[in-house]
Amino acid sequence: xxxxxxxxxxxxxxxxxxxxxxxxxxxxxxxxxxxxxxxxxxxxxxxxxxxxxxxxxxxxxxxxxxxxxxxxxxxxxxxxxxxxxxxxxxxxxxxxxxxxxxxxxxxxxxxxxxx
Amino acid sequence: xxxxxxxxxxxxxxxxxxxxxxxxxxxxxxxxxxxxxxxxxxxxxxxxxxxxxxxxxxxxxxxxxxxxxxxxxxxxxxxxxxxxxxxxxxxxxxxxxxxxxxxxxxxxxxxxxxxxxxxxxxxxxxxxxxxxxxxxxxxxxxxxxxxxxxxxxxxxxxxxxxxxxxxxxxxxxxxxxxxxxxxxxxxxxxxxxxxxxxxxxxxxxxxxxxxxxxxxxxxxxxxxxxxxxxxxxxxxxxxxxxxxxxxxxxxxxxxxxxxxxxxxxxxxxxxxxxxxxxxxxxxxxxxxxxxxxxxxxxxxxxxxxxxxxxxxxxxxxxxxxxxxxxxxxxxxxxxxxxxxxxxxxxxxxxxxxxxxxxxxxxxxxxxxxxxxxxxxxxxxxxxxxxxxxxxxxxxxxxxxxxxxxxxxxxxxxxxxxxxxxxxxxxxxxxxxxxxxxxxxxxxxxxxxxxxxxxxxxxxxxxxxxxxxxxxxxxxxxxxxxxxxxxxxxxxxxxxxxxxxxxxxxxxx
Numbered sequence: 001x002x003x004x005x006x007x008x009x010x011x012x013x014x015x016x017x018x019x020x021x022x023x024x025x026x027x028x029x030x031x032x033x034x035x036x037x038x039x040x041x042x043x044x045x046x047x048x049x050x051x052x053x054x055x056x057x058x059x060x061x062x063x064x065x066x067x068x069x070x071x072x073x074x075x076x077x078x079x080x081x082x083x084x085x086x087x088x089x090x091x092x093x094x095x096x097x098x099x100x101x102x103x104x105x106x107x108x109x110x111x112x113x114x115x
Numbered sequence: 116x117x118x119x120x121x122x123x124x125x126x127x128x129x130x131x132x133x134x135x136x137x138x139x140x141x142x143x144x145x146x147x148x149x150x151x152x153x154x155x156x157x158x159x160x161x162x163x164x165x166x167x168x169x170x171x172x173x174x175x176x177x178x179x180x181x182x183x184x185x186x187x188x189x190x191x192x193x194x195x196x197x198x199x200x201x202x203x204x205x206x207x208x209x210x211x212x213x214x215x216x217x218x219x220x221x222x223x224x225x226x227x228x229x230x231x232x233x234x235x236x237x238x239x240x241x242x243x244x245x246x247x248x249x250x251x252x253x254x255x256x257x258x259x260x261x262x263x264x265x266x267x268x269x270x271x272x273x274x275x276x277x278x279x280x281x282x283x284x285x286x287x288x289x290x291x292x293x294x295x296x297x298x299x300x301x302x303x304x305x306x307x308x309x310x311x312x313x314x315x316x317x318x319x320x321x322x323x324x325x326x327x328x329x330x331x332x333x334x335x336x337x338x339x340x341x342x343x344x345x346x347x348x349x350x351x352x353x354x355x356x357x358x359x360x361x362x363x364x365x366x367x368x369x370x371x372x373x374x375x376x377x378x379x380x381x382x383x384x385x386x387x388x389x390x391x392x393x394x395x396x397x398x399x400x401x402x403x404x405x406x407x408x409x410x411x412x413x414x415x416x417x418x419x420x421x422x423x424x425x426x427x428x429x430x431x432x433x434x435x436x437x438x439x440x441x442x443x444x445x446x447x448x449x450x451x452x453x454x455x456x457x458x459x460x461x462x463x464x465x466x467x468x469x470x471x472x473x474x475x476x477x478x479x480x481x482x483x484x485x486x487x488x489x490x491x492x493x494x495x496x497x498x499x500x501x502x503x504x505x506x507x508x509x510x511x512x513x514x515x516x517x518x519x520x521x522x523x524x525x526x527x528x529x530x531x532x533x534x535x536x537x538x539x540x541x542x543x544x545x546x547x548x549x550x551x552x553x554x555x556x557x558x559x560x561x562x563x564x565x566x567x568x569x570x571x572x573x574x575x576x577x578x579x580x581x582x583x584x585x586x587x588x589x590x591x592x593x594x595x596x597x598x599x600x601x602x603x604x605x606x607x608x609x610x611x612x613x614x615x616x617x618x619x620x621x622x623x
Contacts, residue, residue, distance in 0.1 A: 032162060033169060036166075046194065047195070047199065048192055048193050049194040050199045052159045053155075053159050055162070056162075060154065073172075074168065074169065075125060075126030075127060077165075078165075
């Protein structure tokens, strides 16, 4: 099967999306629009709809929890914060990420040496 | 001027144009369907609604009413469910690919027609169709295809075409939308339009891929461009047909429930009418049916059931569509078993009856008469009396069955006398029975002056109808002219006939 660049890119983004969401929420509690802003700045998501099922899954896995907070404008908002098990999970992901970046750097430097 | 609605979207009140409202609803439904297997479906939907409310507030910037423009902008930001891509069921490369491909398409609200790879027997067309129409068991659709193949043979063709143009449901999302929201009265117009567009797209893409293949081989030949051209023509045809159909249906839709109910009512009314009809036909069944009375009754029940069960099935199917009730599988199975049973009963009785037509017996009565006049007129008498009459000259009157249709043939006589030959015949289970039946047949003719009257034939109603027949051959001398009283019967003549009669006969 032919491998398309766009597909591979999307797969890679998808893989690190959980890591990024957990990182954002671990810094301070956030409501989805905040998270979306961060993700969009980092160009990690194309459409906003992606985030909601993901948050739902992380919440179901007890990595995130949320509380309702009143807002000045409009209905109450869901504020997400990371749970202790979420912090553990995030640590694991961050380690893997570190290993991966090192692996990528290493493989690229090998290529450079060959050239 | 536009109608507007007030909606509560994620806890915020909005005024929204009618078309924008419908579009939003379609969008939310498509999301709902997309996540219908996830546990947090409602929650996800609610979160998305809240975010959409926020986006609407931003995009309205002071305006009061949400129009189509805002909805489109917000949907672009939120994305289509196929593009969310973050749910676990879609995490395979296939799904990713089709998600990418579909980016350009409108999201679908209705159910879509896919071939079902999980339940397929051949290409999955029937099982996909069963899923599409919400039929419990694909066996029904298969049976229908087999029936269409037997009666007319186009079942196979239809199947092959569908196999070719209908995509197979590969990803979990596609399998969901294959079973998803059933086509119902409210969404049928939209579903059909979507479906036809889809079909058109598929055909045109099929045309272009076959052209691509051609290119790979030996450059774009005339065949390739012809297929491509055909593809685009068919594509626009289907998209146009879809629009026309959807327009027609959107006109009918407000009345469709009413029409369906009328239709169902009509069909229900048909049941007592057909019961009445069949009970009226009973004497015929008794007359024609097998000698054994039980088998005659079985045959009547068989014919009756074989006719009524499909009718009942149609009524049930329509009712389940209108009332949105799912048909129980047990009902389907019971009906089909009964139907097959009735058909077997009816065919068995028919074959038993045919067996009773095996043998043949005939007698001939020859009488000579003298008529002085040069012209003579032949009359064929109609049935007198007032029994139950069926069709063309067939009457059951108490203990007597009368048949008007006596064949009359006129031939040239070898002498100066007029000879009337009655050939009386019948069929029967065996030679003895056929002979007995022949001996029961009554047939008379009368001669008054130069008039010959041929009477109908009759036999006792205790006898079965086994093609009892009378042929009358009248031999007339060459110097006489034959006339027929009226044209209600055929006269096979090879002698001199009346000039007027001759002209008449030449014309036909």
